[in-house]
Amino acid sequence: MTTQRSGRPEQQLFEDPAVDRLMGVLMALATEHYVLRDRVRALEGQLAKTGTLDVSALDAEPTAAELAAAQADRDAFAEALLKPLLGEQQAKGATGPFSLKKK
Amino acid sequence: MDERAFSAAQGFLLAAKMYWTTTLYRALRDEFLAKSSVDQKEQSVEDVAAILEDSPLYQYFAWLERHLQRMKYAGRYGLVPYHDERRGELLAALTGDAELDRDLELPGYYTGVDIHQHPGGLWSDATAALVYERGARSTTPMLGEAHKDLHDRFTDVVAAAGPPRRILDMGGGFGKSTGPLAERFPDSSVESVDLSAPCVTLGAHLAKQRQLDNVRYRQMDARSTDYSDASFDLVTSTMVLHELPTKALEELFDEALRVLEPGGRMVHLDFYSIPDGFRRFIHYGHARRNNEPFMQPLASTDLAALLKKKGFVDIEITPFKESEEIDIEKNDAWRFPWTVVTATKPEVSS
Ligand SMILES: C[S@@+](CC[C@H](N)C(=O)[O-])C[C@H]1O[C@@H](n2cnc3c(N)ncnc32)[C@H](O)[C@@H]1O
Numbered sequence: 343m344t345t346q347r348s349g350r351p352e353q354q355l356f357e358d359p360a361v362d363r364l365m366g367v368l369m370a371l372a373t374e375h376y377v378l379r380d381r382v383r384a385l386e387g388q389l390a391k392t393g394t395l396d397v398s399a400l401d402a403e404p405t406a407a408e409l410a411a412a413q414a415d416r417d418a419f420a421e422a423l424l425k426p427l428l429g430e431q432q433a434k435g436a437t438g439p440f441s442l443k444k445k
Numbered sequence: 446m447d448e449r450a451f452s453a454a455q456g457f458l459l460a461a462k463m464y465w466t467t468t469l470y471r472a473l474r475d476e477f478l479a480k481s482s483v484d485q486k487e488q489s490v491e492d493v494a495a496i497l498e499d500s501p502l503y504q505y506f507a508w509l510e511r512h513l514q515r516m517k518y519a520g521r522y523g524l525v526p527y528h529d530e531r532r533g534e535l536l537a538a539l540t541g542d543a544e545l546d547r548d549l550e551l552p553g554y555y556t557g558v559d560i561h562q563h564p565g566g567l568w569s570d571a572t573a574a575l576v577y578e579r580g581a582r583s584t585t586p587m588l589g590e591a592h593k594d595l596h597d598r599f600t601d602v603v604a605a606a607g608p609p610r611r612i613l614d615m616g617g618g619f620g621k622s623t624g625p626l627a628e629r630f631p632d633s634s635v636e637s638v639d640l641s642a643p644c645v646t647l648g649a650h651l652a653k654q655r656q657l658d659n660v661r662y663r664q665m666d667a668r669s670t671d672y673s674d675a676s677f678d679l680v681t682s683t684m685v686l687h688e689l690p691t692k693a694l695e696e697l698f699d700e701a702l703r704v705l706e707p708g709g710r711m712v713h714l715d716f717y718s719i720p721d722g723f724r725r726f727i728h729y730g731h732a733r734r735n736n737e738p739f740m741q742p743l744a745s746t747d748l749a750a751l752l753k754k755k756g757f758v759d760i761e762i763t764p765f766k767e768s769e770e771i772d773i774e775k776n777d778a779w780r781f782p783w784t785v786v787t788a789t790k791p792e793v794s795s
Binding site: 355356357362370372377380384422433434435440443 | 449453454457461491493495498504507508513515520521559561563564565726729
């Protein structure tokens with residue numbers, strides 16, 4: 343997977359720009375977490391409706407084939423999670439620190 | 446990305462934005478009030494900045510404002526990748542007869558920044574207007590689906606002075622402003638001009654779907670249209686003035702004056718009247734974080750003086766209620782400083 347880069351430094355909103363980037367990782371993760379919650383809830387709802395939900399099958403370890411099938415999804419997840427560490431704007435705009443304090 | 450994942454992710458981002466708009470904004474204002482000694486109306490932007498910029502709460506507030514918008518557009522579940530994956534079918538479904546100008550030279554102020562943090566802006570990709578349309582449904586989370594309401598309310602303001610005959614909507618986008626005007630005044634003819642080819646294309650498509658036959662969508666620079674002098678009795682714009690640098694804004698007013706007939710009116714909706722230093726600080730910060738470089742210049746321009754200099758009369762600058770429920774005085778959540786700016790071309794030019 344090749345990460346597309348804009349080369350434009352992202353705005354700095356915390357005193358330590360590392361926090362800016364860390365927050366990006368965290369929020370991507372939070373979004374993904376919510377997408378997953380939503381899907382699991384929908385899935386369980388559907389399965390429960392038809393009476394086909396088997397909890398022990400859900401808890402079982404995935405097979406090698408199942409793991410291989412999820413590879414592209416894991417790669418995309420990893421990219422979305424870690425791309426904020428590059429600290430670049432996705433849409434070009436003003437860069438650098440910002441202050442309205444009296445000079 | 447599947448529809449459910451897109452919907453869940455965008456829903457999460459909107460819920461986070463809602464929390465930001467209400468709870469975080471109120472907490473920030475309370476922190477400011479607790480730390481400031483004088484009446485907040487007396488404080489300059491610089492005074493507010495000195496009080497708030499080092500506050501962790503403000504820094505998280507600022508970070509979320511910028512990055513929730515980034516994720517909405519460009520994240521893994523962003524509007525841009527969502528529409529990109531579906532571009533074939535989405536673009537094939539567009540009908541309508543927009544007038545495009547492939548030789549139109551787009552101004553540097555327009556192409557130099559990706560407005561609203563929309564990668565590639567409103568002009569560089571054929572799906573840009575679809576992205577913008579989808580995004581605009583949740584620009585002001587407090588309004589939710591009622592965002593449409595805002596343009597209807599603007600149309601009410603316009604209608605109060607009687608039905609116009611020939612309307613020019615400058616920067617009409619995909620028709621959120623133009624559509625309600627064309628519907629409300631079926632006997633008028635409405636011209637919607639915009640720099641963005643994707644926007645006028647979508648505007649013409651939506652007009653065709655709604656069977657509006659009194660409106661045309663044309664790709665054109667509102668500062669240099671091909672209409673002859675005195676062609677309109679009404680010129681409008683919504684959320685356009687703040688996208689122009691001051692020189693371009695002056696050119697837009699000059700053009701409005703030229704195409705208006707004597708006694709014709711100009712009505713603009715934008716972000717302008719800001720009651721105190723705290724909200725000015727918040728607005729200027731929003732401009733910076735949302736990639737809106739000309740929002741701060743507009744809000745700090747003396748518009749009444751500028752319009753007077755340009756030759757307009759009966760200049761009125763009035764705060765605008767963007768929804769029925771909002772109480773401008775009592776509202777304590779984040780909101781844009783919505784303002785209606787009205788001016789008239791003199792009957793006899795001096
Ligand atoms: C925030 S949008 C508002 C669109 C529409 N009026 C609405 O309320 O939804 C601003 C619009 O102004 C357009 N614009 C910016 N500069 C312009 C110019 N010089 N001439 C025509 N349109 C312009 C942009 O392409 C964009 O569609």
